[in-house]
Structures are given as structure tokens and as C-alpha cells.
Amino acid sequence: MASLMLNSVNCNAGRALKFEYVGLRPVKVHHNIVGANLNSIKIAPLKLTIRAADDGARKKIGLSDEECEAAVVAGNVPEAPLVPPKPLAPAGTPVVSPLPLKRRPRRNRRTPALRGAFQETNISPANLVYPLFIHEGEEDTPIGAMPGCYRLGWRHGLVEEVARARDVGVNSIVLFPKVPDALKTSTGDEAYNKNGLVPRAIRLLKDKYPDLIIYTDVALDPYSSDGHDGIVREDGVIMNDETVHQLCKQAVAQAQAGADVVSPSDMMDGRVGAIRAALDAEGFEHVSIMSYTAKYASSFYGPFREALDSNPRFGDKKTYQMNPANYREALIETREDEAEGADILLVKPGLPYLDVIRLLRDSSPLPIAAYQVSGEYSMIKAGGVLKMIDEERVMMESLMCLRRAGADIILTYFALQAGRVLCGEKR
Numbered sequence: 001m002a003s004l005m006l007n008s009v010n011c012n013a014g015r016a017l018k019f020e021y022v023g024l025r026p027v028k029v030h031h032n033i034v035g036a037n038l039n040s041i042k043i044a045p046l047k048l049t050i051r052a053a054d055d056g057a058r059k060k061i062g063l064s065d066e067e068c069e070a071a072v073v074a075g076n077v078p079e080a081p082l083v084p085p086k087p088l089a090p091a092g093t094p095v096v097s098p099l100p101l102k103r104r105p106r107r108n109r110r111t112p113a114l115r116g117a118f119q120e121t122n123i124s125p126a127n128l129v130y131p132l133f134i135h136e137g138e139e140d141t142p143i144g145a146m147p148g149c150y151r152l153g154w155r156h157g158l159v160e161e162v163a164r165a166r167d168v169g170v171n172s173i174v175l176f177p178k179v180p181d182a183l184k185t186s187t188g189d190e191a192y193n194k195n196g197l198v199p200r201a202i203r204l205l206k207d208k209y210p211d212l213i214i215y216t217d218v219a220l221d222p223y224s225s226d227g228h229d230g231i232v233r234e235d236g237v238i239m240n241d242e243t244v245h246q247l248c249k250q251a252v253a254q255a256q257a258g259a260d261v262v263s264p265s266d267m268m269d270g271r272v273g274a275i276r277a278a279l280d281a282e283g284f285e286h287v288s289i290m291s292y293t294a295k296y297a298s299s300f301y302g303p304f305r306e307a308l309d310s311n312p313r314f315g316d317k318k319t320y321q322m323n324p325a326n327y328r329e330a331l332i333e334t335r336e337d338e339a340e341g342a343d344i345l346l347v348k349p350g351l352p353y354l355d356v357i358r359l360l361r362d363s364s365p366l367p368i369a370a371y372q373v374s375g376e377y378s379m380i381k382a383g384g385v386l387k388m389i390d391e392e393r394v395m396m397e398s399l400m401c402l403r404r405a406g407a408d409i410i411l412t413y414f415a416l417q418a419g420r421v422l423c424g425e426k427r
């Protein structure tokens with residue numbers, strides 16, 4: 001897509017594109033450097049000369065400058081192409097005098113080069129975080145409601161998918177585990193099992209790709225027999241502080257395995273500060289916290305819950321996730337998360353909540369993340385499969401719009417597909 005600018009440093013990361021460094025090493029006097037657009041630079045202390053390889057390529061081809069100038073002065077003006085005739089309008093076009101406009105914004109949109117020059121927002125594979133579903137199995141299992149997404153076998157499929165993403169410059173992932181039912185309990189204790197699926201997968205990935213940025217999800221729902229993000233009391237109340245205690249243990253277990261960024265997505269009060277303190281107490285001062293600051297009780301999470309079999313067994317998540325009707329409330333969460341030491345603030349879902357992304361962008365100097373969630377992904381995929389929309393263009397536009405609204409990074413199931421487009425690797 002011509003209108004998408006990309007960061008060439010991030011694109012092609014990890015592939016065989018080699019830039020040879022041509023420095024000022026005193027290798028040879030009068031050493032020819034191919035491609036250097038210099039004539040002859042003398043560097044006194046090193047007694048070293050750099051010559052352009054195309055020396056002599058700009059040969060004299062005719063008259064001297066003086067002769068050319070004299071010819072023009074004498075009236076012998078050389079020929080140049082004529083201005084092309086004005087293109088014809090179709091027959092029947094009304095003849096009107098031009099509107100007296102001082103400003104015609106269309107002037108700056110006239111050609112691809114002008115549009116490229118004035119493009120305000122850009123997107124690069126480095127802005128994308130790739131959410132990956134993992135399970136204990138050996139095979140990759142397709143997720144019905146999310147065409148193109150799989151529950152990846154943590155030992156093989158996961159590693160291969162990460163390699164594909166890194167190939168197009170997407171070097172950040174976030175892991176979501178499908179936990180066997182037999183390991184789910186009402187207190188979600190499997191969440192902090194040091195040998196659980198997520199810590200094991202982190203260790204494997206860090207062993208293979210030490211520079212991969214691994215985000216983790218901190219919440220109890222994949223481990224909870226109730227399918228809730230917190231511990232559920234007999235009367236259905238989600239217990240806040242007790243849940244936070246569990247989340248701290250979960251975050252520490254993930255950090256111990258090598259996670260770079262732990263991401264509490266549970267919406268309990270006070271969890272960012274508590275997790276920060278727990279990480280610091282265990283010597284993980286360098287591990288970042290990406291807080292799901294404004295996470296709404298959204299119906300757009302449906303396909304994700306199918307993927308992980310994490311639907312709440314009863315009720316809904318409205319006592320902890322935010323009311324989709326609320327805007328100002330996102331500011332309350334922002335203030336708390338900032339004060340408690342969050343490193344990144346996240347808004348979720350993405351596209352239907354662009355106003356909230358902009359609110360956080362304008363209210364906080366912290367990096368802002370947007371989560372283009374499963375329902376958003378599935379709608380674009382479905383529209384594409386049914387040939388109702390151009391999937392690739394809608395995908396790229398939706399990501400660009402999230403950036404324009406103020407997101408620094410975007411969590412998206414399209415990360416690999418979009419990375420390929422950004423690297424010109426359409427397939």
C-alpha cells in the first residue's frame with residue numbers, strides 16, 4: 001500500500017538485508033568507496049582520501065557552461081517539451097467561472113508524492129503486538145470464530161508463529177493460555193504455577209529469541225472454574241483485594257520466567273500498585289506493567305472467550321469492567337494507574353473506543369496501547385470472506401485509525417498479516 005510509510009529499520013528485521021558499514025578506517029590511501037557521493041575528501045590527521053567510485057562518470061558531453069550561457073544570451077534558446085494541453089472535460093460539463101477560493105485543501109492531496117509528504121500518521125511493524133493463543137497440545141487447532149487464528153502448540157506452533165512475525169519486524173507478542181479444565185479452580189491457583197503453560201512457553205521463547213518482547217496477561221479468568229477475572233464469593237461478588245493477592249503471585253511467576261511486560265487485564269482496584277510492589281520486592285524492577293486502564297464490559301470479546309473457553313459460568317463482568325457508556329470514568333482509572341506506577345496505559349476494545357484512546361493520549365504522557373479485540377478482528381475477517389469489504393485495506397485502515405487516535409502500540413490478531421503488508425510482502 002503506497003500510502004503506508006514504514007520504518008525501514010524495523011521492517012525486514014531478522015532477514016538477510018545487509019547494510020555494509022563504510023567507515024573512515026585508514027585501510028588504504030585513495031581507497032575507492034563504491035556509491036559514496038563524495039568527490040575527494042582529505043582528512044588531514046589520517047592522511048586518508050575518499051574518492052567517489054563514479055569519478056569520471058560525469059563526463060563532458062558538449063559545450064562548456066560559458067558557451068551554453070552565451071548561446072542563450074544570443075537568443076539561441078534550446079528546446080524543452082511544451083506544457084501539455086489542458087485535459088478535456090467530458091461533453092456536457094457545465095462551463096463555470098472558478099469559485100473565488102483562497103484555500104483549496106485538495107491541492108495538497110493531488111498526487112501520491114504530495115499525499116505522502118503530508119501524511120500525519122504512520123505505522124510500522126514495531127507498533128504491533130501479536131496476541132497468541134497457546135495450549136498444551138502438539139497440534140495447532142483452528143479457532144472457529146477467528147479465521148486465521150489458532151490455539152498454537154506451545155512447543156512447536158508457537159515458536160514457528162513467532163519466527164514468522166519476527167521475519168516481518170513484529171517482535172512483540174502477548175500470550176493467552178487455554179488451560180485444561182481439570183486445572184481450573186475457584187481461586188485460580190494455576191495462574192502462578194511456575195511450571196504452568198505460560199511460564200514454560202516464556203522460557204522456551206526466551207531461550208530461542210532472547211530479544212523478543214513478551215507481554216503476559218495478568219488475570220484469573222483462564223484459570224478460574226467460574227470464568228471470572230477474580231475470585232467469586234458465594235453470593236456472586238468478585239472479591240477485589242483477595243484477587244489482587246493472586247494477581248501479584250501470577251505476575252511474579254511470569255516475571256521469573258522472563259516476561260518483559262506484565263499486563264493486568266482484570267480491572268481490580270489497586271492491582272497496578274500491588275503488582276509493582278510485588279515485582280520490586282522480588283528483584284524485577286526492570287519488568288514493565290502495561291495496565292488495562294480502560295477496559296470496557298464489551299460484547300466484542302465473544303470470539304476470544306470461545307478461543308480460551310473462558311466465558312463466565314454465570315453473570316457478566318460488569319462489576320469490574322467499565323460501562324461502555326462512560327467516558328469520564330476512564331480518567332479516574334488513568335489517574336489511579338499513573339499514580340500506582342503503570343508504564344503503559346491500554347484502552348480496550350479499539351475501534352469503537354477511539355474517543356477514549358484520544359482522551360488518554362491527551363491526558364497522560366505515558367505510552368498508550370489499543371487492543372483491537374477478537375470481535376473487531378472477526379468482523380473484518382467475516383466481511384472479507386463474504387467479499388463484502390476488501391479485508392486487507394480495511395485491516396490497514398483500522399490500524400492506521402487506531403494510531404491516528406493516539407495509540408503508540410496496537411495489540412492485534414492482524415499483526416503478522418499487517419506486518420507482511422508493511423514489508424511489501426503481500427501474499
Ligand code: PBG
Binds near residue numbers: 266300301
Ligand atoms: C480477560 C481478557 C479478555 C480479553 C483479553 N483478556 C476477555 C474478557 O475480559 O473476558 C479479550 C481479548 C479479545 O477479545 O480479543 N482477562
